[in-house]
Amino acid sequence: MLYDVVIAGAGPVGLFLAAELAQGGAQVLVLEQAANPDSPFKRLPFGLRGLNAPSLAALDRRGLLQAVEARQVRKPGKGEPPPPGTAHWLAQPRALGGHFAGIPFALDRVDSDRWPYRLPTPAGMQMAVDMQALETVLADRAQALGVQILRGVAVDAIDPAPDQVTVVAAGQSFAGRWLVGCDGGRSVVRKRGGFTFAGTDAEFTGHSLLVSLQDPSVLTPGRQYTGQGMCNFNPPGTVALADFDGGAGHRHVLDREGAQVLLQRVSGRDAVIDELHLATTWTDAARQATTYRNGRVLLAGDAAHVHSPLGGQGLNLGLGDAMNLGWKLAAVLRGEAGDALLDSYHAERHPVGAKVLEWSRAQVALMRPGTGARALAAVMADLADTPDGATYLAERVWGLWQQLDLGGTHPLVGRSVPDFVSAQGERMGEHLREGRGVFQVFTAASGMADALQAWQPRIRCIQQPVVDALGLAAVLVRPDGVVAWASDGAGDTDGLAAAATRWFGPAAGIRS
Missing domain, CATH: 3.50.50.60 (FAD/NAD(P)-binding domain)
Structure with a gap:
């Protein structure tokens, strides 16, 4: 076949x-x-x-x-222990939005007004x-x-x-x-x-271990940087280690004794492993x-x-x-x-x-052992606790920075389409369920809604006012949710047919 x-x-x-x-x-x-x-x-x-x-x-x-x-x-919830093995940051009292090399940023420092084309959506940020x-x-x-x-x-x-x-x-x-x-x-x-x-080749070998420790209190919960690398401990027995060995330890099968030697060397603590349950390795090769x-x-x-x-x-x-x-x-x-x-x-x-x-x-x-990296990490931590720094990190970690170069003139072209919602509660996310493109007109402009009818069924054409159009008159969206064309003017269709042809193929009867 x-x-x-x-x-x-x-x-x-x-x-x-x-x-x-x-x-x-x-x-x-x-x-x-x-x-x-x-x-x-x-x-x-x-x-x-x-x-x-x-x-x-x-x-x-x-x-x-x-x-x-x-x-x-x-x-x-407040006062509840985290599920076994979940990330330590999930149990922090302050709501965190993510981290950069273990340096966290708090949600209350993020300025969402910096993203003018974001609308509320059930999809959320993370x-x-x-x-x-x-x-x-x-x-x-x-x-x-x-x-x-x-x-x-x-x-x-x-x-x-x-x-x-x-x-x-x-x-x-x-x-x-x-x-x-x-x-x-x-x-x-x-x-x-x-x-x-x-x-680039690896600088370190990462080890993820699931162990039973004789005394878990020997290790400090969370991420700690040491003279050999990094130790991230999530109680009671989940450990991630970064051993700056140039990747030499990658894919080496560890037994309990080998894991204990590694843990003690990287953490700098006298931790004793009673039992090794699971172990895997990874590197920073890019x-x-x-x-x-x-x-x-x-x-x-x-x-x-x-x-x-x-x-x-x-x-x-x-x-x-x-x-x-x-x-x-x-x-x-x-x-x-x-x-x-x-x-x-x-x-x-x-x-x-x-x-x-x-x-x-x-x-x-920022993870490399040494005083220079630690000093730079301290500077980064200070920046992460400012609105500018936290917002920048959030934009990168949450993927909001992504904008494809599609050659359009409108600042929304190449970005993820906002989740426009009608007065009846219909969302843009729902219009994209069929995997087709969407041309949505938000105004009652004469002829605007019919501009791409010849591309149906490749493009679903909708004329429907929305609660917040963000100043737009109409938007053409690819099946992946990326904006292919957008206009702020009710009569402005310059480039619309060209954008439709580029992403959805030619259609007869369309005037450019």
């Missing part, structure tokens, strides 16, 4: 991308090397992840937010989830849309041809018109597909594919970019890749668009990935 798209990897990025493609009419096969989706590393404590504003908006725009929200890791719960929601969504998921099938080789790609996995051959590697930082698709993975597409092979998620997990940006970056790529590849498969649309995937997402890698490297610089 020739599938429209074969996806390597059934993690959150691969599953979300599969659902996007299937919603767009594609026949999708997902190959996953793990035989069982269940893993202790996907559950608390190691599976804890933070979703930022773009990810939550994406889930909302596909009707998945409530299902994920029902499984979120909630901050304990949410804590565990990987197991998120993958369950996304797998259910993908399978409900007809996606076929084969587990225990590891990709061994690929054979790209001009009109299709053959994938060899677990002794079987699968053919797809397109192949997308969502198979992680050690991606076989990337290695076999001829991609260059450029970047690399990015120089191109996200090579012929009919594309990359998304960790297959396209890797960096340290500091600040939890990796999952969000990958979900953004999937949201950007899915509708575009589906449109190409339907014959509504050509390579120019597909090439915009790399053009838009590669700069976003590069900036996240810079963010990760900057945090590592």
Whole structure:
């Protein structure tokens, strides 16, 4: 059978991308090397992840937010202990918005007036989830849309041809018109597909340990910097260590004795481990594919970019890749668009990935052992406790900084569309549920609502006043929720047809 798209990897990025493609009419096969989706590393404590504003908006725009929200890791109430293994910051008395290299910023310091195009939305700015719960929601969504998921099938080789790609996995051959590697930082698709993975080597090895300690009070809860690196302790027995060994300890299997030696050396405390339950390693190596597409092979998620997990940006970056790529590849498969649309995937997402890698490297610089890094961290902590500093950090951590360069003149073009709401309570997020573009007119301007009728059903055209239009007369939104065109004037349609043609393909009968 020739599938429209074969996806390597059934993690959150691969599953979300599969659902996007299937919603767009594609026949999708997902190959996953793990035989069982269940893993202790996907559950608390190691599976804890933070979703930022773009990810939550994406889930909302596909009707998945409530299902994920029902499984979120909630901050304990006053006087309540945090669930075992959850992050120490969830139990802080002061509401925190996130951190930079362990330096927190408080929500009461953030000035939300700095973001004039934000409107209240049920998606919010951040949410804590565990990987197991998120993958369950996304797998259910993908399978409900007809996606076929084969587990225990590891990709061994690929054979790209001009009109299709053959994938060899677990002794079987699968053919797809397109192949997308969502198979992680050690991606076989990337290695076999001829991609260059450029970047910087590791400075430290990160160790995540789940242990039973003889005396937990020996370690100080929270993040502590030491002469060897960093120790982050979440009682009663979750420990994250950053050992500045140049990455030498990565993928070394620790036993109890080895873990105890490591813990004592990095923490500088006489901590005794009675039992080692789980251990895994990671590094701060930061690399990015120089191109996200090579012929009919594309990359998304960790297959396209890797960096340290500091600040939890990796999952969000990958979900953004999937949201950007899915509708575009589906449109190409339907014959509504050509390579120019597909090439915009790399053009838009590669700069976003590069900036996240810079963010990760900057945090590592503040974590290095030594008096210089500690002095710089103290300065950063002072800045984080100011409205300017906290707002800047919030903008970066929550993903609000992202604006694609689409060449538009309106300041909203390239940004996530505000969640406009009508007097009847209909939200923009709900209008995007079908995975189509939306052209919404907020005024009663003559002919404005009919300007893009020839693009239906690719674009849903709505004339509907909203509670707060933010001074806009109309807005054209891509299926991923990115504003393609916006106007403040009721009669101003300059560039509208060009924007519609660029993102949704040509339509007859439209005057430019």
